[in-house]
Amino acid sequence: MSSGNNGDNDVIRAAGCVLWRRSPYDDGLEVCLVHRPKYDDWSHPKGKLKRREDALAGALREVEEETGFRCAPGARLPTAHYVANGRPKQVEYWAAEATDGTFRPNREVDRIAWLSPTAARHRLTQPRDKTLVDALLSALHLT
Structure with a gap:
């Protein structure tokens, strides 16, 4: 949430x-x-929030837009903080179990991959995304 400063x-x-x-x-x-052809990278589904959009609602919207899957949100995961195009960026994450849906390639995401946690860690482009796999396993009590 914004602190207002x-x-x-x-x-x-x-x-x-x-x-x-x-x-x-x-x-x-x-x-x-998800694979984003614009950046030729592999990442977790995410995206910018709309004005005044609740972070969890935005996360669920982005997952469905990018993957075609609806999901049931679970534990909150660590928030990522980094600089993108010279501006600070904050990405809030949740663990979410896919419930139903079908992937269709779109403008932002041309393919998805369902991988074991180990394979996902190796495929992810950004190191900060790799730590989220460990956070998921911890949240699911699998570590």
């Missing part, structure tokens, strides 16, 4: 989820990563 106007607010499911093959945990 003038500096908050400069912060890019975003939200996303570490989307997970039980594998349809072996019941193991799978994490969904």
